Amino acid sequence: xxQSRIHRIALVNILLMAFALPVLAQSEKQxxxxxxxxxxxxxxxxxxxxxxxxxxxxxxxxxxxLRKVTFIEQKTGGYSTKYRVKDAAGNEWIAKLGKEAQPDTxxxxxxxxxxxxxxxAYLIPHxxxxxxxxxxxxxxxxxxxxxxRTGDWKWENNPFTGTPQFQGLxxxxxxxxxxxIKDSNNEILATRNEGTGEGELRYIISDLGGSFGxxxxxxxxxxxxxxxxxxxxxxKGVKADVIDFNYGGKSKKxxxxxxxxxxxxxxxxxxxxxxxxxxxAFRAANYLPEEVERLSSAVRQRIEALNSVSAQVASRP
Numbered sequence: 001x002x003q004s005r006i007h008r009i010a011l012v013n014i015l016l017m018a019f020a021l022p023v024l025a026q027s028e029k030q031x032x033x034x035x036x037x038x039x040x041x042x043x044x045x046x047x048x049x050x051x052x053x054x055x056x057x058x059x060x061x062x063x064x065x066l067r068k069v070t071f072i073e074q075k076t077g078g079y080s081t082k083y084r085v086k087d088a089a090g091n092e093w094i095a096k097l098g099k100e101a102q103p104d105t106x107x108x109x110x111x112x113x114x115x116x117x118x119x120x121a122y123l124i125p126h127x128x129x130x131x132x133x134x135x136x137x138x139x140x141x142x143x144x145x146x147x148x149r150t151g152d153w154k155w156e157n158n159p160f161t162g163t164p165q166f167q168g169l170x171x172x173x174x175x176x177x178x179x180x181i182k183d184s185n186n187e188i189l190a191t192r193n194e195g196t197g198e199g200e201l202r203y204i205i206s207d208l209g210g211s212f213g214x215x216x217x218x219x220x221x222x223x224x225x226x227x228x229x230x231x232x233x234x235x236k237g238v239k240a241d242v243i244d245f246n247y248g249g250k251s252k253k254x255x256x257x258x259x260x261x262x263x264x265x266x267x268x269x270x271x272x273x274x275x276x277x278x279x280x281a282f283r284a285a286n287y288l289p290e291e292v293e294r295l296s297s298a299v300r301q302r303i304e305a306l307n308s309v310s311a312q313v314a315s316r317p
Contacts, residue, residue: 035148035150035188035201036199037199037200039159039200040201041160041166041202041203042117042165043115043117044115045113045115048113048273049272049274051112051113051277052280053109053112053280054283056112056122057108057112057119057120062120064089064142066127068130069086070086078207079098079100080097080099080209081096082094083095083132084143085140092142093141093143094141094143095138096138096141097138099209099224100210101137101209101285102212102285103208103209103213103223104207104209104211105122105123105139105284106212106282106287107176107178108208109284110176110299111169111205111208113273113281116169117189118204118205119141119142121141121142123137123284123285125137125286148191149187150188151187152183153203155181155186164265167259170254171263171267172266174234174247174258175270175303176212176299177212177214178215179221180210180250181249182251185205186203188201188204189202190202209223209224210249212295214229215232217248221249229295229298230295234246234301234302234305234306242257242258242260243258243260243263260310263309264310267310270303273303275296279293282296
């Protein structure tokens with residue numbers, strides 16, 4: 001009887017270990033794969049006036065080799081159709097099709113000009129993807145070999161909450177009328193700083209496609225509609241030290257605590273952009289010449305409004 005009981009106990013222990021080992025192994029694997037590095041959202045952009053908004057973060061060196069672009073797989077999720085593709089140099093990209101490609105590219109350029117970490121992206125006016133067809137206005141977003149995409153970061157909980165840089169990023173979202181503010185549009189890129197060799201965790205907004213329309217209610221919202229963007233109000237007023245923006249998109253509460261000092265910080269950077277640079281952000285996205293003029297003029301007016309509010313409040317007795 002005792003021997004039988006011992007056998008049963010031994011069997012139970014063996015079964016428990018059999019189930020526990022894979023769990024422990026998975027736990028250890030997750031621990032080992034956790035990215036390590038310094039969180040980075042923004043860097044001092046230096047002389048903003050000389051930044052090339054036609055090329056953006058990737059510059060000339062990172063441009064895709066379009067002699068041959070081949071289809072790898074279709075990506076699921078999100079509003080737009082997306083394909084993983086490979087260019088003639090063997091580099092991989094995510095091709096975004098449809099109406100989000102243009103605003104995504106233009107918004108990317110403006111954020112990068114201010115010093116924010118961004119995707120490396122280019123808008124291709126006419127692109128043939130072997131195995132899929134020929135498309136117009138395709139945004140190609142780089143997938144560098146030595147950069148790991150480690151997951152989302154949260155608007156409500158991140159290492160930069162409360163900093164001028166994070167508050168400035170929120171102002172940028174209102175300035176471009178990006179109403180699609182959600183954590184799943186954010187990415188943490190694990191890579192190494194080329195200068196120091198140290199690990200970095202770069203916090204970016206990967207999807208900016210819900211921009212340059214209007215941010216109204218669920219039915220009224222639009223994306224990539226210049227006529228809506230140029231007519232939309234930007235600032236409704238100032239209550240005490242807090243700016244009341246005309247924002248009707250997702251996560252509205254995020255924009256309830258943007259102060260005059262926040263506006264002054266990002267407004268000072270934005271004011272250093274010249275008109276041709278702002279136009280280049282939209283030229284990079286292949287907007288029509290008349291759309292470039294209207295969109296860039298509206299952005300300039302918003303920059304001036306931001307700095308005007310800061311100046312008026314600063315001059316109060």
